[in-house]
């Protein structure tokens with residue numbers, strides 16, 4: 001991970017200039033050298049009082065990267081460069097160090113400097129790496145931050161078991177150390193490559209035998225780091241995983257265990273190696289086939305999370321995100337990255353969204369409450385790691401306080417509800433039950449922790465009065481003492497008759513009684529001199545001294561007792577990490593669902609019905625992002641039986657790409673649980689969405705070569721299934737027309753005959769429209785435009801049949817190509833295609849084209865018949881169906 005042009009060898013590890021004299025250094029520097037040796041690949045920041053210091057080459061790097069002053073530290077062995085960053089504000093300095101590619105080991109003083117005899121003990125309490133950040137200031141609240149590990153196919157330990165079952169599998173595990181989320185899966189190399197793009201880890205660890213994976217999506221970038229190969233050994237990794245889940249051998253494949261064990265070991269290492277991270281309690285094994293797969297080309301061209309520079313820079317995620325909490329935002333992102341393929345689960349989300357959509361008051365109430373929720377997942381992480389302060393506990397309390405309100409809002413579904421008595425969906429019912437108010441935890445925090453505590457946890461003021469008797473007593477002693485002192489001035493003035501006598505306090509001398517020089521003769525015998533000033537003397541009395549010791553003793557004991565009580569409370573709360581995480585998960589889900597329904601209501605989305613015949617049917621569909629910026633967006637229908645191929649032609653700029661993408665986006669949205677931008681939609685459950693965009697259309701992607709286009713096409717041709725949705729946008733156009741056309745035609749044939757995937761194919765190659773005559777499931781669609789007096793108006797409306805003309809010349813004219821050129825082009829056109837002059841096409845003319853290219857009506861009739869569920873059909877419904885079928889045949 002060498003970066004930033006520094007000789008990294010010396011920035012991390014023992015400084016070369018100190019190594020030869022290590023045994024002669026001062027004890028403190030010796031300690032530094034030892035910690036450097038223990039953390040060879042990290043830049044060690046070493047606490048000295050209020051600063052984190054680095055020495056030698058590391059100091060130079062810190063000075064330059066963090067823009068702090070480079071100083072010198074003298075030692076009997078010489079002078080060493082030194083640079084420090086203030087601990088108070090460490091986060092802002094750590095960020096550039098991480099960006100420069102360093103892991104940073106924080107060596108804290110782990111002993112009270114005042115109590116230490118001799119050298120203060122220091123230990124590395126945390127190694128900060130891009131993938132394991134836990135500091136809120138360094139994290140993006142709306143996104144998960146993962147470190148991932150991949151374990152290769154060749155087992156390093158050569159056990160029979162791993163050889164027998166590993167096969168071609170690559171194991172992948174990812175941990176978000178800030179929240180405790182842990183994902184584990186495996187798959188072949190291509191699947192894992194795709195999965196990594198989706199997880200987008202900040203950091204990737206590779207076993208020595210693992211394939212290399214590099215990010216191939218703009219906006220996704222990870223550091224590839226080497227990590228102790230031994231951590232990937234099967235036995236060791238299994239043992240490690242065994243500390244987090246029961247029975248890892250049974251539940252996880254060897255490749256999964258190797259990846260998970262290694263990534264957990266690394267997570268522990270970065271958190272100071274104090275053993276298992278309690279809050280990482282949910283190592284979740286999943287199968288990549290359990291989700292709608294979107295490879296990086298699809299993620300990119302559908303602009304789900306990353307913008308290709310078009311429209312106004314909005315991604316689907318941005319435009320759809322109406323969550324009100326960080327928890328919800330991360331959940332929404334996860335849902336869109338991993339849409340479901342299980343019909344019941346999809347419908348359960350739709351049920352919940354529907355109900356929230358129907359109940360504006362409930363919905364708004366829920367969103368109002370959720371907006372006050374703190375980031376529970378990260379809070380519980382901090383609590384379990386022992387890094388939470390009293391305010392964090394109070395934030396947890398505040399979040400728990402809204403839970404009963406959320407439960408109330410959700411159970412407001414009775415007939416007495418002002419909004420009617422729509423049945424409560426199962427999904428909401430379940431969420432309601434999962435919203436555990438954690439009353440015990442809440443009470444504990446409320447009883448123990450002061451309402452508005454300071455962030456410092458060692459200086460008192462954090463534990464509530466009444467929580468602990470001993471503490472209350474100490475506090476009473478302290479209070480009484482201070483009251484006694486407060487009254488002392490008046491008493492002593494009385495006793496001595498010195499009106500100017502003052503009682504005060506300072507850090508060095510403690511309490512004193514001050515008498516000005518002219519009054520010194522009236523000072524009583526029991527006054528002891530403490531300090532002489534210019535015009536006055538300061539005294540104490542044995543009584544005052546006794547009180548002072550009492551006050552100080554009580555205060556000190558109270559502070560340390562408070563600290564003890566606080567850490568006890570923190571660990572009891574930490575021991576409920578599982579329940580808190582379960583609650584966090586329910587809150588996250590509720591927020592994401594509320595966001596879906598808010599969008600559904602505000603933008604008039606409909607609930608899609610999920611069907612099993614594989615047919616896509618959308619009426620009045622819109623593009624969820626484009627419609628937001630284009631006030632005259634024209635809705636379009638789509639009817640795509642399973643396995644059909646629509647060849648889409650039409651002029652440039654007529655809306656072909658937008659149309660294809662809006663269909664894919666509807667599918668992605670529906671399977672994520674959202675409603676869809678349409679008037680009516682019936683959608684199948686799709687296993688994968690592929691989108692391939694012809695080379696020169698994807699300039700923003702950077703690699704717009706024909707080779708890449710073909711490589712991506714190859715993937716589709718390998719992997720698409722009859723349940724896949726394939727979008728091909730001008731594939732083949734990156735090369736000569738004849739070649740491109742030939743490739744495009746061959747690809748369509750292959751998709752039709754071999755893959756049977758539902759496909760939309762936009763092309764400028766007019767010749768491809770004849771495919772519809774040759775293949776049963778191929779049909780033509782085109783985009784229309786009108787032309788009046790030579791002006792072209794795009795209608796952005798799709799219609800059946802092939803496009804009659806590409807209007808390329810008109811577009812050229814509109815774009816300002818000089819008249820003579822345009823005229824000449826028209827002459828050429830007429831010469832080459834006398835049979836079909838570029839005629840004016842109207843919307844009406846298009847309609848006549850409908851049907852002729854559609855897949856045979858007989859086929860449709862047969863498949864409809866097959867679909868009818870006789871067990872659930874009433875006689876009337878049967879009659880209606882029969883009538884419809886007859887009509888369809890008559891039409892033909």
Ligand SMILES: Nc1ncnc2c1ncn2[C@@H]1O[C@H](COP(=O)(O)OP(=O)(O)OP(=O)(O)O)[C@@H](O)[C@H]1O
Nearest residue numbers: 630632633634651652653654655656657658659796
């Ligand atoms: N249904 C629609 N209603 C209104 N405007 C639309 C619609 N569809 C697309 N547009 C607008 O038309 C423009 C061109 O759309 P699109 O890129 O989809 O065309 P295209 O046919 O794929 O073009 P090309 O063949 O040049 O790639 C875009 O700016 C888009 O905003």
